[in-house]
Amino acid sequence: MTSLTASDSPSNLTEFSVSELSGSIKRTVETAFDHVRVRGEISGYRGQHSSGHAYFSLKDDRARIDAVIWKGTFPRIKFRPEEGMEVIATGKVTTFPGSSKYQIVIESMEPAGAGALMALLEERRRRLGAEGLFDQSRKRPLPYLPQVIGVVTSPTGAVIRDILHRISDRFPVHVIVWPVKVQGEGSGDEVAAAIRGFNAVEPGGPIGRPDVLIVARGGGSLEDLWSFNDEAVVRAAAESRIPLISAVGHETDWTLIDHAADVRAPTPTGAAEMAVPVKADLEAQLANLAARLRGAASRQMDLRRQSVRSLVRALPSIDQLLALPRRRFDEAAAGLGRGLERTTVVKRRAFERASSGLRLELLANRLSQQRQLLADRITRSERCLERQLLKEHNRVTRAGASLASLPARLLGQLQRERQHMTALSRQSDTALTHMLARSRSAVAAQDRVLQSLSYKNVLKRGFAVVRGEDDRPLTRAAGIGEGLAISVEFADGRIAAVTGEGGEPVERPSMPPQPKKKAAKPEPAAGDPPKQGSLF
Template sequence: MNSLIANDSPTNVAEYSVSELSGSIKRTVENAFDHVRVRGEISGYRGQHSSGHAYFSLKDDRARIDAVIWKGTFPRIKFRPEEGMEVIATGKVTTFPGSSKYQIVIESLEPAGAGALMALIEERRRRLAAEGLFDQNRKRPLPFLPHVVGVVTSPTGAVIRDILHRISDRFPVHVIVWPVKVQGEGSGDEVAAAIRGFNAVVPGGPVKRPDVLIVARGGGSLEDLWSFNDEAVVRAAAESEIPLISAVGHETDWTLIDHAADVRAPTPTGAAEMAVPVKADLDAQIANLTARLRGCASRQMDLRRQSVRALVRALPSLDQLLALPRRRFDEAAAGLGRGLERTTVVKRRSFERASSGLRLELLTNRLAQQRQLLADRITRSERCLERQLLRERGRVAKFEASLKALPARLIGQLQRDRQHLTSLSRHADTAVSHTLARSRSAITAQDRVLQSLSYKNVLKRGFAVVRGEDDRPLTRAAGIGEGKAIAVEFADGRIAAVTGAGGELAERPLAPPQPKKRVVKPESGSDKPKQGSLF
């Protein structure tokens, strides 16, 4: 009782709605933790969502916090997040009022020290080595004199200029450069795709297949070279059918692609020296061909470079390719609702037109017309049959009269004709009987439909129809005055009544039942049907 009194007493504490309370908590948390650095292990990372954002968690041995990296932040991250990696995340803490949760919005991400990255690289190296990707028996020797050298590197750095310059000095050959990013988000996938793309070139096709590949990048920190420790890059290098030279970083820098490549070069310049022999060693043998070879290689390289640049300029962007289909899809989606509405209206009108022709009066009139038409046809058929029989009897009588005057040799022929004529007459009677039977069945079926739609079937279930003086059904008690003559129709007949005070009815003698139509059955043994047998 005391608790009830306490609860009913007034209070000065302000009331908040759920939205107001959630918004106040959100502002408080964001103001207090607008810039924090959190160290933890990545958990639940599944890559970028279809929207471009990434959702995962940071955890340690006692707690967990949700984290999100927006789509625009990914290009600024130097390495790809991976499941189980220990990182230091910088960002702000905010709340999500829809589910009463808080999370950290990451603005920058870095590994928790070089030791964590080295431990991750070592664990990945042991796992890939256990699969046999680093075995020496998988490595192929480099060709002595390659005709085409494929280079996978950045097209704007100093590495490609050093490689081209070194190859040109030692032995000018055709060089195909596959431009890729060598640092940042997505760089590992581009390098792996470039290696597989060179291997997919068909020998003898419009684009020359390289005889040796060089995967090159300049020096940098462990984070800068992280893309070449990507598992996709290592597997692509191990699966390459073209001999591959790894030239990543300086001589002291080691990455996992160095173990999977056929040959590791200490620098990109050293890779170019391994790819082609020294021109001076071959001058004694091909002195008279050196000038022609250099000129031909230079012109061919310029021509291919111009062709590649022209193709690059002619290639449309992805947005341009998808603009027209996307617009057609939007127009079709916008017109889908209107099309459904128009189709519904058309179908409804068609249904109303069809239903308007299914009234009981129309069916009754149609059955009456068909019944009268069939009766007329039966009458005409009987008359035609009688006339045909009379004609046939006359012909038979004439033949009988003429038989007496014919010689005896014609009597047999006449008897056969008489039998044939009798058979034809019997077939005609049978055909007429079948026609009449089918017509009778059709009328019976239509009559059953008419009877099923008749209100008299309702009267048989105990209901009655009250009719006024004009013999029209009365549907309302209101409007029927006292002393009015009415008729009540039951299933077995009608009675006359007069309305009295209080709506009581004064009964009158039953009306005589209407005589039923007599059904005339055909006489037994007679093949000729009667007209009355149809009704």
């Protein structure tokens, strides 16, 4: 039996190195997509890199493509890109062979909308705001000195450590943490369930009911903070009977829970500072206020006594109070007549100046000037029309000359296409010849394997196959009765025989002599099993 190896099978495929293949793909992509327009939402934008380039992605609801704006192109962008903004980018697609990635190099960009997520967020904000979930009248003031604080956040992040550390420093109180996921699938439902769970705690029970709740998470992108824009979270925050502080992200990060919460904190640490005051400051302030209260009461009484005495001495009479208004009234009455005379003179002079400019000669001169200006404009328009007609006539003449040379270019193009088809036909004939040669070699190899596995090659070495009356091979001597008609198959034919034991063999008519040539394989009867003999 022969075996085929990979080196035995010929192939006409060209072998490329990794660099050659990557370079070929790069040239193909840049040739096919050298100028494209892509509409998508900006994702992962962090501003310009230290090198001056900007790296981010464009995405829609099913795919994402990396994008880059080079340093020299960035000043030509007419607006500042922002996270979540939907834009239409124009550029070319290229590949980065170092990591087998492709990206679009943006040459110009224009806004196309606020992005799918931003549009969804704005629509949800309007809808929930119309229901009154963000009204200021629903918001409750925070308790000044809470005894129990409930925190809804991840138990493993730095946020809970910052909150606990800040509360311990300012005013140590009992803190209950409800652990939840703050990002990913199902995180919004966990946050909503935690808020409702704290509200379900009965006052005076084994677990203290919180006086204030803090929902906190660190900063991140719009996608990372999307759980806190979930409608279930917003409704749970608006329905909370316990005052709630929202501390999601940093100062610039806004989510819908910030609108529904009673108070929004810029950071989780700021939420802890809003929840509790500084105990030492309270004690110092209380002592200071008590001392100031006592001193202020004493000084206030003294000042009031002095003020009453001064007012009694300085209180003027009625004549003194009315003297100045009475004088102003007399002066105004005296100047009223003179003012009317001066106003009449001024109005008369203004009327005379206006009437002097309405003479018939002036109106006729102005009309003549306007008529001359109109005639000049008509003349210039006629000249411009003549120049435009001459330009169009020259353009039509050039187009006619170009159309006259078109058949010659078409014949040249047809000749090049015919040569290309001839070359492709020769290549296909060569490939077909190679394929037929490989197929013949494979069939010959399979035939040699089949001949080497045939039992007739074993018969040529002196073995025989014994078959019963039903022409089935007999594999064991046990179970074969005496006087059974059998046939024995040799390499050059069959003979008939009868089984016996001990006595004289029974005479059986022998089979007619076979010609000295290779016996033909008998055709199996319909329904018979395949005849594969056993050797013994």
